[in-house]
Amino acid sequence: MNDRLVLDHDWCSTPLPSNVEIGERSWLYSSFAFVHYRSERPCGVRIGHDSGIYIGTYFELGPRGEVDIGNFCTVAGPIISTNSRVEIGDYALISFHVVIADSFAAVPPTSEAEGARGGSVGAPPTAGTPGTPPTAVVIGENAWIGARAVLLAGARIGEGAIVGAASVVDFDVPPYAVVAGTPARVVGWARPGQRPEPSRGRPPRRVGP
Amino acid sequence: MSVIDLTNVRDGGIVPTNVVLGDGCRLELVKESFERFRSTLEPGLLLGRDVSVYCWSRFSVEPDGLIEVGADTVLVGALFMCAEKISIGERVVISYNVTIADCDFHPRDPELRKRDAVASAPGGDESKRPSLVSRPVVIEDDVWVGIGAIVLKGVRIGAGARIGAGAVVTTDVPAGATVAGNPARFVDEGEPRP
Numbered sequence: 001m002n003d004r005l006v007l008d009h010d011w012c013s014t015p016l017p018s019n020v021e022i023g024e025r026s027w028l029y030s031s032f033a034f035v036h037y038r039s040e041r042p043c044g045v046r047i048g049h050d051s052g053i054y055i056g057t058y059f060e061l062g063p064r065g066e067v068d069i070g071n072f073c074t075v076a077g078p079i080i081s082t083n084s085r086v087e088i089g090d091y092a093l094i095s096f097h098v099v100i101a102d103s104f105a106a107v108p109p110t111s112e113a114e115g116a117r118g119g120s121v122g123a124p125p126t127a128g129t130p131g132t133p134p135t136a137v138v139i140g141e142n143a144w145i146g147a148r149a150v151l152l153a154g155a156r157i158g159e160g161a162i163v164g165a166a167s168v169v170d171f172d173v174p175p176y177a178v179v180a181g182t183p184a185r186v187v188g189w190a191r192p193g194q195r196p197e198p199s200r201g202r203p204p205r206r207v208g209p
Numbered sequence: 210m211s212v213i214d215l216t217n218v219r220d221g222g223i224v225p226t227n228v229v230l231g232d233g234c235r236l237e238l239v240k241e242s243f244e245r246f247r248s249t250l251e252p253g254l255l256l257g258r259d260v261s262v263y264c265w266s267r268f269s270v271e272p273d274g275l276i277e278v279g280a281d282t283v284l285v286g287a288l289f290m291c292a293e294k295i296s297i298g299e300r301v302v303i304s305y306n307v308t309i310a311d312c313d314f315h316p317r318d319p320e321l322r323k324r325d326a327v328a329s330a331p332g333g334d335e336s337k338r339p340s341l342v343s344r345p346v347v348i349e350d351d352v353w354v355g356i357g358a359i360v361l362k363g364v365r366i367g368a369g370a371r372i373g374a375g376a377v378v379t380t381d382v383p384a385g386a387t388v389a390g391n392p393a394r395f396v397d398e399g400e401p402r403p
Contacts, residue, residue, distance in 0.1 A: 166391050
């Protein structure tokens with residue numbers, strides 16, 4: 001727990017909620033990510049070390065909502081809307097305009113009654129150990145979620161798996177699977193050490209500075 | 210090419226020097242549209258005559274990237290993610306929230322992607338990022354790209370084709386065809402080809 005941390009670079013003057021933990025060398029774009037945050041859990045959002053949480057990311061958590069982000073994650077702007085638990089493993093890469101949600105409600109409900117009105121979507125969250133909220137979505141270590149994908153309750157993305165752009169997933173994706181489409185289907189596999197995809201005669205090009 | 214008339218630019222941004230604007234081009238929010246424009250090519254962006262670039266459009270171009278846009282094209286809300294080359298024809302209309310990318314920008318191989326994650330972490334050494342594959346995107350004349358569509362690397366969309374709202378285009382679209390869905394499938398296959 002921190003004492004209402006204020007980020008040095010922040011344009012938004014609101015301090016971070018007290019039940020947010022950010023690891024060493026990790027970067028968060030703004031406290032505005034918590035504009036609709038209502039988590040009352042001991043630790044509502046935990047961010048490991050060396051992870052980047054970039055502009056467009058929003059933690060829309062209800063009172064029981066909990067998000068756990070690992071180390072070396074690149075979180076480039078998903079909306080995470082839950083009143084349950086969402087886990088994101090080390091090295092995970094989440095692209096822009098992604099939505100991770102277990103409710104239709106724009107902001108997760110405050111009570112079971114509101115939850116009924118908001119309506120849950122996809123598979124029901126699985127029960128956790130007593131005291132912890134059920135786990136709605138798991139993104140495995142080193143998984144890659146493409147731009148505008150939608151992950152609903154019940155999505156379990158295996159280690160190293162790839163979810164294609166604009167796909168909708170509410171089921172188990174096996175490790176190293178490549179899924180795409182609406183609804184998403186397995187369209188390929190990305191095994192460790194596999195050769196890069198054929199480049200149609202072009203040499204690989206460097207991207208970046 | 211004429212002297213750039215910025216009287217219709219509202220945010221006071223400055224168009225990068227390696228951008229060529231044709232006569233009658235309209236840009237609305239230069240600062241936002243070029244925030245991630247990093248091309249070092251001459252030119253890195255070529256807009257033809259009377260091209261309209263609305264405020265939601267973004268030219269996110271890597272150092273070796275080049276975007277060409279033909280005359281009379283309307284870019285309403287196109288996000289270009291360009292590592293190599295994206296070519297847009299004449300009289301094309303690209304709607305709101307459309308993404309056009311000629312590269313995935315991260316490796317598919319899980320081990321390489323871990324290295325990519327470490328190199329691109331805050332404070333990481335970006336020069337250690339693994340190299341990537343890009344394939345140019347070509348959108349020919351008179352194409353309409355619907356709201357929220359995504360066009361991925363290596364795709365050529367033939368002249369006069371229609372791309373439905375929300376489509377994810379992963380393969381070539383023949384001239385005159387209409388496609389929709391994720392992944393995009395034919396709604397109308399267009400003229401039978403000779």
